[in-house]
Amino acid sequence: MKFKLPVWNSVKSRPFPENPTNLELKETSIKGLFVRKDKNFISYENDYSHMTPLDWKGFMEKIRNNKVNFIRENSKNVGDCLEVGAGDNYNLKFLKWKKFTICDPFLKSSERKNVTFIKGYFEKIKFKRKFDTIIMFSVLEHCHKYNEFIKRAKKNLKKNGKIFIEVPVIGRQFLDGDFNCLLHEHVNYFTKKGLFNLLKNNKLSAEKFYFKNDTAFLCIKHNKENKNHDIDEQLLKLEDYKKIFNNRLKNFGNFLKKNKGKKIVFYGANNGLNILFFSVKEKLKLDYKNLFITDSDKNKWGKYLSGFKKPINNPKIIKNCDIICITALSFADEILNNLNKNKQIIKLNEL
Numbered sequence: 001m002k003f004k005l006p007v008w009n010s011v012k013s014r015p016f017p018e019n020p021t022n023l024e025l026k027e028t029s030i031k032g033l034f035v036r037k038d039k040n041f042i043s044y045e046n047d048y049s050h051m052t053p054l055d056w057k058g059f060m061e062k063i064r065n066n067k068v069n070f071i072r073e074n075s076k077n078v079g080d081c082l083e084v085g086a087g088d089n090y091n092l093k094f095l096k097w098k099k100f101t102i103c104d105p106f107l108k109s110s111e112r113k114n115v116t117f118i119k120g121y122f123e124k125i126k127f128k129r130k131f132d133t134i135i136m137f138s139v140l141e142h143c144h145k146y147n148e149f150i151k152r153a154k155k156n157l158k159k160n161g162k163i164f165i166e167v168p169v170i171g172r173q174f175l176d177g178d179f180n181c182l183l184h185e186h187v188n189y190f191t192k193k194g195l196f197n198l199l200k201n202n203k204l205s206a207e208k209f210y211f212k213n214d215t216a217f218l219c220i221k222h223n224k225e226n227k228n229h230d231i232d233e234q235l236l237k238l239e240d241y242k243k244i245f246n247n248r249l250k251n252f253g254n255f256l257k258k259n260k261g262k263k264i265v266f267y268g269a270n271n272g273l274n275i276l277f278f279s280v281k282e283k284l285k286l287d288y289k290n291l292f293i294t295d296s297d298k299n300k301w302g303k304y305l306s307g308f309k310k311p312i313n314n315p316k317i318i319k320n321c322d323i324i325c326i327t328a329l330s331f332a333d334e335i336l337n338n339l340n341k342n343k344q345i346i347k348l349n350e351l
Contacts, residue, residue: 001025001238006278007184008271011303018306032194036187068094074219079132084122085139130158137166141186150202163220171233174241176349177248178329180272196229214330251351253280265321268328269295269312277307292317
């Protein structure tokens with residue numbers, strides 16, 4: 001499955017050019033797990049601006065609270081803990097621990113009592129001890145050797161230890177043709193089944209898990225009982241998924257043509273919407289006068305997507321529009337709960 005897509009650069013304070021390049025996926029020996037075939041060209045060392053900034057309040061804080069609360073619910077004290085890809089030390093501040101080791105090649109840190117900082121890649125580090133807890137949030141989707149990564153985590157885990165993983169799952173998004181999941185920074189793409197097949201292959205099992213907003217949260221342990229998880233999920237071949245994505249592009253263009261002259265606001269200033277506008281604007285003469293974008297994250301207000309020449313609006317713009325199109329499908333339920341039902345509301349996957 002191959003597309004030429006703009007690189008997601010989050011939003012900017014002024015209009016900026018698109019940077020389209022290929023993104024190609026291939027199937028793996030693990031059913032339900034897909035990997036990038038094309039070369040990963042993003043350099044994380046010098047520029048992380050393509051990501052939503054970690055210091056944005058509100059949206060990012062809610063996401064990080066969900067992660068740390070999941071650990072608290074399953075471990076009152078993480079003991080001797082290793083965190084891989086720690087970001088900004090958020091979990092270190094809110095968990096109970098005895099010793100804490102952080103392994104991250106891009107972490108800026110200062111020394112603390114009982115805290116060890118290792119600036120390096122996890123798969124290249126030889127640890128001298130095993131850990132009670134290993135945390136890997138937003139990590140597995142970036143690993144070029146995902147299986148080796150899991151094997152090393154298992155090797156460094158104590159007999160009764162736990163691994164906490166948070167990773168995006170793309171099953172619903174692929175079936176809906178939701179382009180928001182196609183990111184050049186992601187090397188691996190997991191369905192729910194693909195994720196559990198990976199664990200099974202490495203004799204690990206999920207003690208507790210849940211799925212929310214197209215994200216998986218798992219508390220993993222050594223699989224002593226040879227436990228299996230029966231995950232109900234429809235899987236297709238990549239060629240079939242590509243047809244779905246192409247239909248989404250076609251339907252989006254038809255929606256714009258059919259409703260030309262009406263004021264439409266798109267709720268969700270994200271990668272998926274950026275891709276849609278990038279893909280149709282050359283074929284259609286867009287009437288930007290009647291098209292608007294809004295987002296509940298106030299950090300995005302007044303800023304720009306690369307594929308849309310008007311700034312992102314405060315949600316107050318909704319009252320002046322005829323149609324609300326929800327483009328942030330991962331958060332569609334939350335958005336719907338806060339909308340005026342007297343307006344015409346349509347979700348992107350219903351076009």
